[in-house]
Amino acid sequence: ADHGRLLVQCSDQPGIVSAVSTFLTDAGANIVTLDQHSTAAEGGAFFQRTEFHLPGLAAAREDLERAFAAEVAEKFGMQFRLSEAARPKRVAIMVSKTDHCVLDLLWRNRRGELDMNVAMVISNHPDLADQVRPFGVPYFHIPATRDNRPEAEQRMLELLRGNVDLVVLARYMQIISGDFLEGVGCPLINIHHSFLPAFIGAGPYQKAKDRGVKLIGATAHYVTQDLDEGPIIEQDVVRVDHRHETADLVRLGADVERAVLSRAVRWHLEDRVARHDNTTIVF
């Protein structure tokens, strides 16, 4: 209950680790884990993630944030975020018709592997309602096609805005507009069914079959305006050979997709992922 996480980000300069750790120690916190990274030996960007234990964190948090801002962050020109492990993130999952990613996330959540509150599942199809609802999660069917995208996205935004800290696109096969990205006000993680940047766009397994690759993969990334071009959080692959038809690639790939997506979501929920340009640092 008294477990906290502090993420900081600034231009690299001497003394940051010492300043942050001394601040926490002086505040009575015990540092449990500390990871840091500089993007270059000189003039790079600096990232640090610190997990700490501080009795009474919930009550002390606002004061702690104020003090950190005044005593440390300002001096180093830092951006920072302080979060309590005891307050799980609120998550919405968006999905179309395939079940493997959404069910795996819900199942891991039920098992306690993914520390999140799933506020809702939104789908442009009704198919998965009966599989999702037994997990105790609301299922909202909002038909979305090319033609009604603005209206559909508007309805989704009404459901999401203010209610969630993360949206997971668990094989949601509709294009997301820039307006939606701006309006939703929280990060989105998408799973793409290829080893990006190979096979961007639609039909990656068919493209993989046609090209005759010997490994297929999946990529979890933050969603940006550029389709399949956002910062990559996690990727993995599985070996295939000439005997595998495209349908076999779809089947084998599904296992990689759900594994990759669940790892990426877990890391995000634990505040392990920092973004730097179009890449990620995963502590």
Place this chain on the structure above:
Amino acid sequence: ADHGRLLVQCSDQPGIVSAVSTFLTDAGANIVTLDQHSTAAEGGAFFQRTEFHLPGLAAAREDLERAFAAEVAEKFGMQFRLSEAARPKRVAIMVSKTDHCVLDLLWRNRRGELDMNVAMVISNHPDLADQVRPFGVPYFHIPATRDNRPEAEQRMLELLRGNVDLVVLARYMQIISGDFLEGVGCPLINIHHSFLPAFIGAGPYQKAKDRGVKLIGATAHYVTQDLDEGPIIEQDVVRVDHRHETADLVRLGADVERAVLSRAVRWHLEDRVARHDNTTIVF
């Protein structure tokens, strides 16, 4: 010494396996391994690789080929190739300045892992002569640049033509012309230092760093007119993270490159690789 390999390829149709295996059995051969593949349930292409043991194969080979052509191949419209395991393929290795791929091939050859006679190493740089020659292999330095490519390729062709059954581009960093491909009269295998089709062309490790991928890879493929677009024989990957600089990717990738290339060469030497459109079947 009496070990043979028969590769056949034709339109799929009933009775092929039976016809081929009966022919071999009637000729006194014992089938050691048989692999086959159809590219489709109906109307696909058929491929079969049969390893067999036949006492006196070397002496009987020409008769066997003639008989197979007349009794089996013609009926099914087959292309076929019969090879003796006791006659290792003659190989030329082409390289620029980096040592890891060529040394690994030579070292595996010396250990007996790669059953080939390395006829020569050709390089557009003199750097690796002292490392190659102790393996008992001639090293020919033929400077090749954008400007003298036709003359350089002409000299290479004079060395290669009729003397080798396979050319391995073991990190040879020059473009190969279409004229060279046609003139050399044998297959070429190249190692590309990325997980194709990602990062085609020059500088793939820098591109991988910039894109922030979480796995890097290497691809061995047959060389065709289209750069980095030939049929893929083998690929593999290794995990990387944000702490790896581009130089680390180069270092980690080198291990994948030499492993992938040596597997592809081994499979080719054992007549395990069939080509179908722009893909491979690896038995």
Place this chain on the structure above:
Amino acid sequence: ADHGRLLVQCSDQPGIVSAVSTFLTDAGANIVTLDQHSTAAEGGAFFQRTEFHLPGLAAAREDLERAFAAEVAEKFGMQFRLSEAARPKRVAIMVSKTDHCVLDLLWRNRRGELDMNVAMVISNHPDLADQVRPFGVPYFHIPATRDNRPEAEQRMLELLRGNVDLVVLARYMQIISGDFLEGVGCPLINIHHSFLPAFIGAGPYQKAKDRGVKLIGATAHYVTQDLDEGPIIEQDVVRVDHRHETADLVRLGADVERAVLSRAVRWHLEDRVARHDNTTIVF
């Protein structure tokens, strides 16, 4: 519907491939896939799996078996088994309290990835009934402890005998007696939560943590009288490091367990697994 599989096994000797393939071709079958294996160059055991397409297979099957026995099997001293792909195997799943393996099997079955009829789930605990029954599968709770094992096994045998072709132990944590193995009359596949033969017996993840291994794994094997010593069908591993507590190993291992078990079951259902001494051949 007209898809068949023929598995044969005998002492290695010349002419088997030819005899089997000619028999099938003469019977009007089209060979779709043929895999064979000899355990030694001389005097080994021979195994072959042939998939074929034969119009009217269901009606012709008994005649085909009789003819094959008379014309081929007797001559070579073969054991053989002919099965129809259109008749899925009947399977019972036995489980204790952990859900990941049984749910993954049921979910893959519902998706069409595992071609089986799950006749029942048997558990020595009531916990998973609510998760299993929505898949439309009966859940039988039979309390089993050290003290009542003979009675409990007797009740299980009454449920299983004659009703199933395969029993899958999907993290069933009770010892199985030799009497049960004999009485059940079909193969059993177990998932062991370690990379066998490392960490045989109870508590493998704790043992792995104590030994400080850098990879943990799981093993699917046929069940024999000797605990954790049966023929291995499939294994896989996942990387761990010093930061992982035993609970993390349990979590990461669960993903490997369900993946390994589902592959082993799939291969068994497709008649791909032959047993030779205490090992398996997986075609």
Place this chain on the structure above:
Amino acid sequence: ADHGRLLVQCSDQPGIVSAVSTFLTDAGANIVTLDQHSTAAEGGAFFQRTEFHLPGLAAAREDLERAFAAEVAEKFGMQFRLSEAARPKRVAIMVSKTDHCVLDLLWRNRRGELDMNVAMVISNHPDLADQVRPFGVPYFHIPATRDNRPEAEQRMLELLRGNVDLVVLARYMQIISGDFLEGVGCPLINIHHSFLPAFIGAGPYQKAKDRGVKLIGATAHYVTQDLDEGPIIEQDVVRVDHRHETADLVRLGADVERAVLSRAVRWHLEDRVARHDNTTIVF
């Protein structure tokens, strides 16, 4: 040239990270990388590795050590080690007849991948002298058998003592005595040709073949009195199947052995490995 590494180890207690980082910062150092680990939430052991940049480190090192001992280490009851990256460790490699591990280490050293000075190669066989000496490394042949072990080890100790910081057993097939371990005065890293703790002792590939495992592996570990029981630094595996003879396992395993050993040696050379009971922390 001004790159240093500080490793500390003590009972876990609040304020360590802050104390160490503040000490370094006050000394004018810039922390480049900091990794730490606690073995338990309460009452565990604490480990920290800090890489830093300090102009004039070579000249200042002794003063720095004295100051750290007085100002930090004593207070926390720490063991610590401060090393300069600019002073590569002196290494002896011991080998019997197989070349793959020793050649890979020498080759990586020549390439600049392994930052060490290889002082000597010692072998109980003369076979590899011609392959080792071209790397510019002395090769000492000291016949060692069961019968002359004490004398042979005595001669080796005379060569090693005071001259090396690490001994690498690169497939050295003789037993090492406890006297030798005590006398040599530096750590030893061994490569075992199995995925420990599976297949301890001699002939692991044959044992793996007999057991029918689906993956084979290799393990690099520190050498202790108990054969194959020392702290594991690194392990890896490769997939095999029923078609692989024992000789194939030896061949495929050799690639894993050299990869695993080179990673373990690299991490040791970079002071990334801490020992805790019979396990390792690899930063």
